[in-house]
Amino acid sequence: MSQYQRLLLIINPTQRHSHAIAHAAALARASGASLHIAALMRSLDTLWLLEEGDRKQARESYLQDHRDWLKAQVEDLHGQGLAVTMEVAWADDMQQDILDHVVEMQPDLLIKQIEHEPRLKRAFFTPLDWHLLRHCPIPVYLIGGNGGVLPRNVVAAVEVSDTKPADNELNDRIIHEASSLALQCDAELHLLYACDISAAFLENIGGAGLTLADLTRELRKDLEKSFLELAERFGVPADCRHFIRGQPVSVLSEFAHAQEVDVIVMGRNQSRGLAKLVGSTIEHILYQAPCSVLAV
Known part of the structure; x- marks a missing residue:
């Protein structure tokens, strides 16, 4: 039996050129595991300039655009015989939201694209990938x-x-x-x-x-x-x-x-x-x- 039964992939849907989905799908195919893709997005700072009603509509429209894109990717993977589920959501606290997903879903492996933060920024703020390496309770596969x-x-x-x-x-x-x-x-x-x-x-x-x-x-x-x-x-x-x-x-x-x-x-x-x-x-x-x- 494969060591992987359930994989969790975290993506940033604004980075559509990333090969993270293809990489995770290939691993799911090789291991026979199911794959859940969670597209988590940080809130848009510019939306506070809009009126409340317009802000809500803009948020939903932005979310739906990425949801439609990801749905097309998942449907293609379904056509390849893979068991894939998806979600698109805002993340107020990216680190904690990812860890909450891990606790809730209990996957065998957390997969994520490496984020290359500038050296100066790393000197003052702990990168998200470092947070996951230090606190995630399951193996972490960082794609580079x-x-x-x-x-x-x-x-x-x-x-x-x-x-x-x-x-x-x-x-x-x-x-x-x-x-x-x-x-x-x-x-x-x-x-x-x-x-x-x-x-x-x-x-x-x-x-x-x-x-x-x-x-x-x-x-x-x-x-x-x-x-x-x-x-x-x-x-x-x-x-x-x-x-x-x-x-x-x-x-x-x-x-x-x-x-x-x-x-x-x-x-x-x-x-x-x-x-x-x-x-x-x-x-x-x-x-x-x-x-x-x-x-x-």
Whole structure:
């Protein structure tokens, strides 16, 4: 049985050039899942200039135009044999409205196009996509890139420097989610770990007379051993295992560019302290990797 039975796609109907519907429909077709498309729109700021009666009529007319457009898209998907439902509505609080939809519908996956907010705006306001990554109780599939509607190369990005049970469990979930997606889409699965050994981390280890270079070498060997054991346990072929030195965001972004990756599957950790202000690895990947991101 497929891991996906019900998919929820959130779209902005004013962006009719987006390939989000085609992408979500292809995933629904591959997994045999039903698909609900929720077209949510923020209120129009200019309508307050109109009289109340005119404002109400303008809102309804605007909504109906988008409803007619989406209905045509859904009817086309029905003709392809897909089980698709739809709604078009105003959203006074976009973040909360999306989360309310998730709680009410209980889908297996939330799908949404990535919104690339300017750097200056991100410095003062938390982007909607970051809010969803931090608070959505189900996996979040954020669509990026301009490739085919179904992924052909899927990368499971794991973390082996932590050995806590919760971290090991998260690695298992990441690989399970990535392998299931790859299987459903007939895609190739890769396993990647970005080995970033900072001097600050090494200073806390204790040297026992070893030099910094010795400590770095020994730690790297231990991490690579853990990575290979994880890959072996899940049966990942040798040529699909990637232990790469470097900072995670840079490594993942460069690998995605070089290998034409379609989806990176990563884990979500609750942000704390400074990390909550500057954003986690997965949050920054949204703005640097040329592909989609599936957050577990």
